[in-house]
Amino acid sequence: MFTAWWDEPADGPTNMAADEALAAEAERRGGLLMRLYGWSTTTISLGAFQKIDDARLVGDIRGRPLVRRPSGGGAIVHGSDLTYAAAVPKSHPWGATPQVLYDALHAAMAEALAERGVDARPYPTSDRAADESLFFCFDRRSPGDLVVFQGADRGVDWAAAGVTTAGSKVMGSAQRRLAGVVLQHGSLLLDGNAAVTGSARHPAIRELFAATRLTTPTELAHAWLQRIAAALQVKLQAEESPFVRGREAEVAEFAHRFREDRWTARR
Amino acid sequence: MSADLRFAKTHEWVRPEAGGAATVGISSYAVSALTDLVFMQLPAVGKRVKAGESLGEIESVKAVSDIYAPISGEIVEVNVTLPGSLETLGKDPYGAGWIVRIKPDDPAELAGLLDQPAYDALVASQPH
Numbered sequence: 001m002f003t004a005w006w007d008e009p010a011d012g013p014t015n016m017a018a019d020e021a022l023a024a025e026a027e028r029r030g031g032l033l034m035r036l037y038g039w040s041t042t043t044i045s046l047g048a049f050q051k052i053d054d055a056r057l058v059g060d061i062r063g064r065p066l067v068r069r070p071s072g073g074g075a076i077v078h079g080s081d082l083t084y085a086a087a088v089p090k091s092h093p094w095g096a097t098p099q100v101l102y103d104a105l106h107a108a109m110a111e112a113l114a115e116r117g118v119d120a121r122p123y124p125t126s127d128r129a130a131d132e133s134l135f136f137c138f139d140r141r142s143p144g145d146l147v148v149f150q151g152a153d154r155g156v157d158w159a160a161a162g163v164t165t166a167g168s169k170v171m172g173s174a175q176r177r178l179a180g181v182v183l184q185h186g187s188l189l190l191d192g193n194a195a196v197t198g199s200a201r202h203p204a205i206r207e208l209f210a211a212t213r214l215t216t217p218t219e220l221a222h223a224w225l226q227r228i229a230a231a232l233q234v235k236l237q238a239e240e241s242p243f244v245r246g247r248e249a250e251v252a253e254f255a256h257r258f259r260e261d262r263w264t265a266r267r
Numbered sequence: 268m269s270a271d272l273r274f275a276k277t278h279e280w281v282r283p284e285a286g287g288a289a290t291v292g293i294s295s296y297a298v299s300a301l302t303d304l305v306f307m308q309l310p311a312v313g314k315r316v317k318a319g320e321s322l323g324e325i326e327s328v329k330a331v332s333d334i335y336a337p338i339s340g341e342i343v344e345v346n347v348t349l350p351g352s353l354e355t356l357g358k359d360p361y362g363a364g365w366i367v368r369i370k371p372d373d374p375a376e377l378a379g380l381l382d383q384p385a386y387d388a389l390v391a392s393q394p395h
Contacts, residue, residue, distance in 0.1 A: 047331075096394040175329055175330035177330050179335060
């Protein structure tokens with residue numbers, strides 16, 4: 001069984017807290033759980049190791065709420081993206097090493113996008129040193145990130161060419177590996193975010209593909225979840241009620257930590 | 268690898284030292300599972316930790332992992348050169364790649380950890 005929930009938009013600390021509760025639930029249940037959600041206002045999530053001072057230097061996000069994720073990677077501007085959290089025990093076949101879960105969820109999304117006329121491909125290579133200097137997740141490239149190549153770029157072997165920043169990245173993910181469970185966060189750039197400009201703005205799928213057959217985020221997400229279930233060879237249980245319903249007290253307790261400067265400004 | 272190594276199920280190793288402290292690191296299996304290490308955060312000397320608590324964090328390109336204290340006690344020494352030379356963890360995880368030294372609250376706690384054959388069996392049972 002693979003269970004997924006769709007939650008109402010919430011603020012950053014509540015979303016991070018709900019994801020922590022999702023990880024705890026996955027450890028109790030023993031299988032893959034996923035939560036898809038939105039954000040009540042345009043919010044910047046920082047990777048676990050990013051410096052708060054670096055965020056404060058980026059003028060294009062000044063004044064926006066910040067939340068620090070427990071997962072790694074670069075900063076993401078949330079609001080018009082499709083955000084997800086996936087949690088799986090380390091004892092699960094997809095939980096043992098980081099790349100397996102990463103590739104499985106991204107491959108399923110690439111298939112769902114391809115069915116809708118969007119050609120997004122896993123990036124073949126990375127440059128660790130270059131990535132460290134880039135603040136935003138969607139400026140970085142690591143193996144398996146979904147990237148759109150257009151025009152003549154589509155035929156280039158970027159790995160052989162040693163190029164590590166080609167194309168437009170439209171999906172990236174990162175993990176927090178806890179003692180018994182893996183929590184993976186990810187974001188699909190579905191629509192352009194009109195709330196930000198300059199360096200904070202990255203080309204979104206609907207901007208890159210004017211003629212896409214994409215309809216709604218929900219429809220795309222459902223097709224994605226079905227493909228994940230097919231890859232796992234299990235049945236998808238798509239819950240009608242939100243994940244947070246009935247877990248309000250647990251989520252509120254976890255959210256305290258994500259609201260504190262001690263967490264957000266810890267680096 | 269020395270025969271006196273003990274392992275936590277979360278892939279940290281512990282080696283008791285002559286002066287009473289115990290050296291802690293992470294196993295070669297754990298290092299190899301986390302490719303392309305990027306950052307590491309270590310605790311301060313003097314910090315007290317309980318077995319199972321996070322004592323530090325390590326980031327690879329895609330993942331942040333906690334390093335868990337395999338035993339309870341006080342951090343008495345930290346390998347401060349490690350965050351600047353993370354490749355050492357891969358080259359010599361049981362030697363120069365040591366992470367901290369802990370003065371155990373209860374030296375008998377080590378007996379509850381896995382010995383090498385038991386740890387090898389745990390690694391062999393992990394999904395691949």
